[in-house]
Amino acid sequence: MLSDLEFFVSEALVGMKRSGLMTFISIATITVSLIIFGFFLLLSSNFNNLANFISSKLEIRVYLKDTLTKREIINFENELRKIKEVKKIVFVDKEQAWQNFQQNFKNINLNDLIESTPLPNSFSILLEHNENIVDIAQHIRGYTDYVEDVNYGGAIAKNISVFANFVKLGGLGVVLLLSLATLLIIVNTIRLTLIARQDEITIMRLVGATKAFIKIPFIIEGLFIGIIGAILSILFLKTTYGFIAMQIQDNISFFPLVFEESKLNYLYFMVGISGTFLGFLGAYISVSKSLKK
Amino acid sequence: MIEVRNVSKIYLNGFKALDNVNLSIGKEEFVYLVGPSGAGKSTLLKMIYKAEEPSSGKIFIDNFSLNNITERQIPYLRRNIGIVFQDYKLLPKRTVYENVAFALRVMHYSRSKIRRQVSQVLELVGLHQKMSNLPQELSGGEQQRICIARAIVNNPKILLADEPTGNLDPETSWEIMHLLTKINTRKTTVIVATHNKEIVDNIRKRVIALEKGKLVKDQQLGVYSTNVK
Ligand SMILES: Nc1ncnc2c1ncn2[C@@H]1O[C@H](COP(=O)(O)OP(=O)(O)OP(=O)(O)O)[C@@H](O)[C@H]1O
Ligand SMILES: [Mg+2]
Numbered sequence: 001m002l003s004d005l006e007f008f009v010s011e012a013l014v015g016m017k018r019s020g021l022m023t024f025i026s027i028a029t030i031t032v033s034l035i036i037f038g039f040f041l042l043l044s045s046n047f048n049n050l051a052n053f054i055s056s057k058l059e060i061r062v063y064l065k066d067t068l069t070k071r072e073i074i075n076f077e078n079e080l081r082k083i084k085e086v087k088k089i090v091f092v093d094k095e096q097a098w099q100n101f102q103q104n105f106k107n108i109n110l111n112d113l114i115e116s117t118p119l120p121n122s123f124s125i126l127l128e129h130n131e132n133i134v135d136i137a138q139h140i141r142g143y144t145d146y147v148e149d150v151n152y153g154g155a156i157a158k159n160i161s162v163f164a165n166f167v168k169l170g171g172l173g174v175v176l177l178l179s180l181a182t183l184l185i186i187v188n189t190i191r192l193t194l195i196a197r198q199d200e201i202t203i204m205r206l207v208g209a210t211k212a213f214i215k216i217p218f219i220i221e222g223l224f225i226g227i228i229g230a231i232l233s234i235l236f237l238k239t240t241y242g243f244i245a246m247q248i249q250d251n252i253s254f255f256p257l258v259f260e261e262s263k264l265n266y267l268y269f270m271v272g273i274s275g276t277f278l279g280f281l282g283a284y285i286s287v288s289k290s291l292k293k
Numbered sequence: 294m295i296e297v298r299n300v301s302k303i304y305l306n307g308f309k310a311l312d313n314v315n316l317s318i319g320k321e322e323f324v325y326l327v328g329p330s331g332a333g334k335s336t337l338l339k340m341i342y343k344a345e346e347p348s349s350g351k352i353f354i355d356n357f358s359l360n361n362i363t364e365r366q367i368p369y370l371r372r373n374i375g376i377v378f379q380d381y382k383l384l385p386k387r388t389v390y391e392n393v394a395f396a397l398r399v400m401h402y403s404r405s406k407i408r409r410q411v412s413q414v415l416e417l418v419g420l421h422q423k424m425s426n427l428p429q430e431l432s433g434g435e436q437q438r439i440c441i442a443r444a445i446v447n448n449p450k451i452l453l454a455d456e457p458t459g460n461l462d463p464e465t466s467w468e469i470m471h472l473l474t475k476i477n478t479r480k481t482t483v484i485v486a487t488h489n490k491e492i493v494d495n496i497r498k499r500v501i502a503l504e505k506g507k508l509v510k511d512q513q514l515g516v517y518s519t520n521v522k
Binding site: 206 | 342344365368369370371372376378382384395396398399400401443
């Protein structure tokens with residue numbers, strides 16, 4: 001069996017050499033397609049990361065009616081604690097809020113204009129999961145006896161994660177189209193080898209080769225094209241992403257880029273598998289079509 | 294060994310190449326298949342290795358009907374039949390050794406077994422000194438011998454030789470024919486389709502003659518001419 005494998009691999013290499021230009025074009029297209037695929041994967045992964053990062057910082061701010069007594073405020077706080085999903089409630093005293101505000105905007109001297117604090121008392125609420133932020137904010141708004149107004153930063157987070165999904169979907173569409181084009185090119189490359197070797201195939205069949213035996217070298221050829229494309233594109237993506245990520249880190253340091261080794265390796269793994277699979281599938285289609293008779 | 298029963302062949306274009314042919318060839322026999330060009334000799338051989346299907350009638354090999362053999366079984370049938378083609382069918386970009394080894398590769402022989410059997414058979418056909426040459430570097434007779442070597446390298450039960458002396462000078466033709474009779478003595482059934490009257494009349498064997506698709510003669514130790522009965 002080892003001698004079989006050696007034979008298949010050397011046959012595949014001979015085939016690649018014989019249709020050299022087409023092999024080169026195939027490898028080039030599959031590489032470019034995989035780079036674009038990887039690019040979209042990285043992009044959507046980063047947008048998701050950003051969306052998660054932002055929503056982890058989200059809070060619901062509940063502004064309380066000014067007429068409430070201390071007692072009522074405590075009651076309301078207990079009421080709010082009963083809501084599932086609520087992780088943390090911090091009472092923000094209106095005096096303290098005003099101090100914070102002044103601290104943040106030192107250069108405007110508001111004390112001259114305003115005697116008493118214009119800000120209401122409020123609760124800052126952090127949730128367990130931010131997906132429900134809109135519903136919970138609405139729910140809290142319902143306590144009209146206590147609540148003056150409710151604010152939350154849900155919209156941005158929501159938009160970003162919608163955008164990330166959009167990038168993923170759009171990317172998927174582009175990637176599917178590219179995969180199809182790549183597949184066609186591989187199918188044709190292998191077909192060229194098949195045509196170049198038609199005489200050999202005929203002779204192989206006449207001396208008793210099974211169809212499977214005849215097919216294997218061509219499938220290996222497709223696999224090689226896919227694997228070479230995968231390796232090239234992963235090398236490109238790795239270096240380019242490393243470089244771009246470094247630039248972004250240096251310039252916008254707070255931007256939450258995906259850096260985890262495991263996450264990135266998974267992405268590159270997906271790219272590699274896709275390339276290998278495309279190569280295999282292309283060859284398989286071509287060979288099955290040509291050897292039907 | 295080989296039974297042909299009521300076999301007719303009408304090609305897709307309507308041409309009737311064989312017309313109700315009946316014959317039976319025993320184990321280890323040596324048979325000449327003669328007849329003018331277009332008589333249907335190659336057609337008959339092709340049906341034995343299932344490159345063509347009879348339009349009607351049946352062919353049996355070792356009592357197995359070829360009609361019942363499925364597409365997937367054809368390779369295994371062919372491993373028992375060595376074929377020497379009218380047009381050689383050698384791989385031009387491979388050496389003599391590779392051309393012969395090819396047939397064994399296809400049958401999953403181990404590398405050492407391939408090496409052993411190929412050099413043995415090249416010795417037998419007298420080409421062991423040219424095994425690293427490409428076919429185009431060899432003469433017609435030598436190419437014919439590569440083809441024979443490939444056909445017999447796995448000791449098939451049946452050897453079909455279609456015009457093995459077609460393009461050769463008389464002396465080389467004799468050598469090739471002696472080689473085929475030598476193979477016959479190694480317990481291989483041999484069928485030789487030929488136009489070569491010289492040889493048929495001198496190396497006397499059973500002669501089966503076809504004419505316009507009809508079997509017109511079947512004679513032990515026969516001669517070429519169809520007139521002499
Ligand atoms: N695939 C085909 N389609 C149509 N007609 C064919 C086909 N193959 C052969 N024939 C015809 O069948 C007849 C017999 O052909 P075949 O090749 O069997 O002759 P042959 O006896 O081998 O001749 P030769 O001695 O020239 O090799 C010929 O007239 C040929 O034209
Ligand atoms: Mg013929």
